[in-house]
Amino acid sequence: MSQSHDPNAEQREFWRAAAVWVDQQERLDAQLAHIGVAAMDAVDGLPSAARVLDVGCGCGQTSLQWSERVSGSVLGVDISEPLVEVARRRAAEHSAAYPEAAPISFAVADAQTADIAGLATESAADNGSFAGFDVVFSRLGVMFFADSVAAFVNLRSATRPGGQLSFVCWQRARNNPWLVSVNKAVLGIVEMPSSDGPAVDPFAFADPDHVQGILGAAGWSDIAIEPHDTELVFSGGGTLEETVDFAMDLGIARRALAGHPPEVHAQVRDAVTAVLAPRETPAGVVFPAATWIATARN
Numbered sequence: 001m002s003q004s005h006d007p008n009a010e011q012r013e014f015w016r017a018a019a020v021w022v023d024q025q026e027r028l029d030a031q032l033a034h035i036g037v038a039a040m041d042a043v044d045g046l047p048s049a050a051r052v053l054d055v056g057c058g059c060g061q062t063s064l065q066w067s068e069r070v071s072g073s074v075l076g077v078d079i080s081e082p083l084v085e086v087a088r089r090r091a092a093e094h095s096a097a098y099p100e101a102a103p104i105s106f107a108v109a110d111a112q113t114a115d116i117a118g119l120a121t122e123s124a125a126d127n128g129s130f131a132g133f134d135v136v137f138s139r140l141g142v143m144f145f146a147d148s149v150a151a152f153v154n155l156r157s158a159t160r161p162g163g164q165l166s167f168v169c170w171q172r173a174r175n176n177p178w179l180v181s182v183n184k185a186v187l188g189i190v191e192m193p194s195s196d197g198p199a200v201d202p203f204a205f206a207d208p209d210h211v212q213g214i215l216g217a218a219g220w221s222d223i224a225i226e227p228h229d230t231e232l233v234f235s236g237g238g239t240l241e242e243t244v245d246f247a248m249d250l251g252i253a254r255r256a257l258a259g260h261p262p263e264v265h266a267q268v269r270d271a272v273t274a275v276l277a278p279r280e281t282p283a284g285v286v287f288p289a290a291t292w293i294a295t296a297r298n
């Protein structure tokens, strides 16, 4: 398929190969859960029978959480097949444990280009009677589009008139030392291979004016972008040793250390330990974390 037909092909490949999101799913969920819940709480006047779209749903924790908050239905959409596979497995277990939860379905799709209303109509959860989502939500899953305006136009086209958008994204890197300090420790010792894949910038939505511009250009109204400054238990908790293991498994360390001998791994491990140790508390390794919660209406 040519690049013009598949604008996010490189992202698809990156996220298909992002094994850390599968391998460390429980720890990542524990680390990020409260951040997603803050963006869920930002939706107001939610009809109880709401239909929710979870964009870039990854391994599906937020889709499961939504299914306990609404009685309508939840559709999780993600470009990465391995992540959606995990989400589907978890949803099956979840529905068995919580039969009263709203039906959840998932689709492997590019949220920028997919016919999302069509996916919702096809999904078993919506019984073919789809009339637009009440809520379009994302936890950290909307910063990676090749064309963000086109993506938010596409998402709006699947939203009912008056339906709400709510997502959470990171503020700038400087305000999020949990990632920056680990990356610095790793890259102070080893370089990133120059052949490393596409630019995947978790801080791409750090400038609220930029986000406001994208949402406005995509036709959303009542746009609000509020700071949500919080803390984050790096790796979701556990001992310093376990947290260092987790940091060494993240994308940056994995990719930068590939092919290096054990003594270099050990050096990097020491450097990572040195930045995490001062943050150790009885609850785990705790850092400040700064996010934006963006809300808007169709």
Ligand SMILES: C[S@@+](CC[C@H](N)C(=O)[O-])C[C@H]1O[C@@H](n2cnc3c(N)ncnc32)[C@H](O)[C@@H]1O
Pocket: 008, 011, 015, 016, 028, 032, 055, 056, 057, 058, 059, 060, 061, 062, 077, 078, 079, 080, 083, 109, 110, 111, 112, 138, 139, 140, 141, 142, 144, 145
């Ligand atoms: C930082 S992860 C967040 C995953 C999940 N929301 C969570 O909080 O655990 C970003 C997610 O966005 C997905 N993604 C990236 N580009 C996408 C696109 N164009 N369409 C749909 N999903 C996309 C990735 O596959 C990945 O699962």
